[in-house]
Amino acid sequence: MTWIGVLIVGLTAIAVQGEVPIVTRAEWNAKPPNGAMDSMATPLPRAVIAHTAGGDCADDVTCAQHLRNLQNFQMTRQKFSDIAYHYLIGGNGKVYEGRSPSQKGAFAAPHNDGSLGIAFIGNFNKQAPNQAALNAAKELLQLAVQQAQLVESYKLLGHRQVSATLSPGDALYTLIQQWPHWSQEM
Numbered sequence: 001m002t003w004i005g006v007l008i009v010g011l012t013a014i015a016v017q018g019e020v021p022i023v024t025r026a027e028w029n030a031k032p033p034n035g036a037m038d039s040m041a042t043p044l045p046r047a048v049i050a051h052t053a054g055g056d057c058a059d060d061v062t063c064a065q066h067l068r069n070l071q072n073f074q075m076t077r078q079k080f081s082d083i084a085y086h087y088l089i090g091g092n093g094k095v096y097e098g099r100s101p102s103q104k105g106a107f108a109a110p111h112n113d114g115s116l117g118i119a120f121i122g123n124f125n126k127q128a129p130n131q132a133a134l135n136a137a138k139e140l141l142q143l144a145v146q147q148a149q150l151v152e153s154y155k156l157l158g159h160r161q162v163s164a165t166l167s168p169g170d171a172l173y174t175l176i177q178q179w180p181h182w183s184q185e186m
Contacts, residue, residue, distance in 0.1 A: 056122025
């Protein structure tokens, strides 16, 4: 490969990273954790796709409000130290930071250890997320491998495979079974 080919490959990798629009906790006005959280060693062997099961969102303001409401519910009613997931994906095609990937999630008991939790905002039982959200999730998975949050050979699972739940909804669950890294077994 010539130096121009190497440069193009390098620039393509940078472009893929730059395409993942990540909204920080500060930008969505997250509360700080209210208790200790167990740590996990990264890279993780699993990515678990979930849905929040509430309303969906299509714009920045609504998505941020949904996140604040979810975080408040999970911290006050469910008694979690923080929002349960590592990342959440809005219908606006943006990825929202949840808890750090090096902190054990609170979404897949008893399989939180070793799992990167990615939740789509909304209920996807009957209808799948829009293409912008699906693309953001796929790009996030690639970025998580590049940033050593996931091992290269990670297994992709639906939330219902690790917990007694209908999440990530029938429509989304059917879709993710076609994605790379999909696994029927943990």
